[in-house]
Amino acid sequence: MAGWEENVRKVTPYVPGEQPKKENIIKLNTNENPYGPSPRVQAALLNVEHLRKYPDPAASLLVDKIAAYHGVDSAQVFVGVGSDDVLAMSFLAFFNGNKEILFPDITYSFYDVWAELLRIPYRKVPLDSDFRLRKEDYFSTCGGIIFPNPNAPTGIPVEPDFIEDIVKRHPEIVVIIDEAYIDFGGKTVLPLVEAYENLLVVRTFSKSRSMAGLRIGYAIGSRKLIKYLNDVKYSFNSYTLNQPSILLGAASIEDEEYFRKTIAKIVQTREWFKEALEQFGFQVLPSVSNFLFVTHPNYPAEDIFEAAKKAGIYFRHFHNDRIEEYLRITIGTDVEMQAVVDFLKNYMK
Numbered sequence: 034m035a036g037w038e039e040n041v042r043k044v045t046p047y048v049p050g051e052q053p054k055k056e057n058i059i060k061l062n063t064n065e066n067p068y069g070p071s072p073r074v075q076a077a078l079l080n081v082e083h084l085r086k087y088p089d090p091a092a093s094l095l096v097d098k099i100a101a102y103h104g105v106d107s108a109q110v111f112v113g114v115g116s117d118d119v120l121a122m123s124f125l126a127f128f129n130g131n132k133e134i135l136f137p138d139i140t141y142s143f144y145d146v147w148a149e150l151l152r153i154p155y156r157k158v159p160l161d162s163d164f165r166l167r168k169e170d171y172f173s174t175c176g177g178i179i180f181p182n183p184n185a186p187t188g189i190p191v192e193p194d195f196i197e198d199i200v201k202r203h204p205e206i207v208v209i210i211d212e213a214y215i216d217f218g219g220k221t222v223l224p225l226v227e228a229y230e231n232l233l234v235v236r237t238f239s240k241s242r243s244m245a246g247l248r249i250g251y252a253i254g255s256r257k258l259i260k261y262l263n264d265v266k267y268s269f270n271s272y273t274l275n276q277p278s279i280l281l282g283a284a285s286i287e288d289e290e291y292f293r294k295t296i297a298k299i300v301q302t303r304e305w306f307k308e309a310l311e312q313f314g315f316q317v318l319p320s321v322s323n324f325l326f327v328t329h330p331n332y333p334a335e336d337i338f339e340a341a342k343k344a345g346i347y348f349r350h351f352h353n354d355r356i357e358e359y360l361r362i363t364i365g366t367d368v369e370m371q372a373v374v375d376f377l378k379n380y381m382k
């Protein structure tokens with residue numbers, strides 16, 4: 034190793050799902066929403082101007098819209114470049130002690146990457162044999178807690194009182210609930226942020242609002258938590274959200290009807306597709322997300338993954354302990370999911 038390399042911060046990076054350059058594929062590997070953003074977002078795009086100037090560092094237009102939408106004060110909202118950015122800032126701001134932070138062994142695989150990057154001690158808490166969280170596992174002394182609700186890549190939710198029991202026991206740490214997929218059927222803990230100063234709820238525009246390409250995420254919590262987050266953000270990069278994102282994010286919030294309609298469609302597709310998979314003999318975890326996590330007793334996940342890819346259908350397969358035999362399949366349009374059914378019919382013939 035060259036001398037200078039000893040001073041390099043070495044990390045094993047997070048590997049996002051593939052974004053193939055090919056046309057005409059069925060892309061069900063990164064939980065994108067097939068319907069695209071509201072037409073109001075498309076219209077607002079034509080009005081983007083003032084690109085000469087820096088954007089509003091506070092992104093007030095968007096922050097105020099999000100605050101009004103959720104019925105909280107603007108001082109309780111933090112925005113970032115996708116929820117990945119919001120989560121990274123939160124790790125930096127809140128997981129700053131010497132004690133281990135806790136998260137599930139099977140969960141969003143970025144958490145351990147940020148912990149490693151930021152030298153935060155952590156412990157992965159095993160899910161039970163049904164891939165469910167056990168709240169008692171999170172009662173012990175620790176430096177912080179984070180998990181998604183519903184969890185990813187399982188899609189399995191917990192109830193708000195499950196989370197409240199954990200938060201209640203831990204006034205000494207920050208508890209972060211990653212609600213990236215909450216709009217597809219989970220129950221939010223947003224109402225709890227008034228009662229618990231140390232509870233942070235993180236959301237994204239990438240899934241239910243179908244705006245992954247714009248990179249907008251946000252967090253809601255107490256004024257104190259948000260102030261600490263902003264202090265870290267302004268010490269890192271003042272202008273996280275760009276001008277188009279601020280305008281188009283605000284436009285998305287204004288179209289509640291489209292938002293509700295497209296979510297309902299995805300949920301409806303998820304339910305018939307789940308039944309179809311079960312007909313093929315798949316075990317399907319009880320997901321309330323825009324994806325299903327599935328395994329088949331007779332067909333190795335890797336084989337299905339590769340065969341589907343050859344047929345132009347992209348699923349997600351994780352080479353991790355306990356889930357090697359599972360595939361995560363994003364819910365696309367009815368036509369796309371029917372194509373998956375047709376592929377499986379042929380594959381299992």
Ligand code: PMP
Pocket residue numbers: 114115116117118141181185211213236237238239245248249250
């Ligand atoms: N949390 C979870 C659980 C996710 O699956 C994702 C998507 N990869 C994210 C956060 C980040 O999403 P984004 O940065 O697009 O908001």
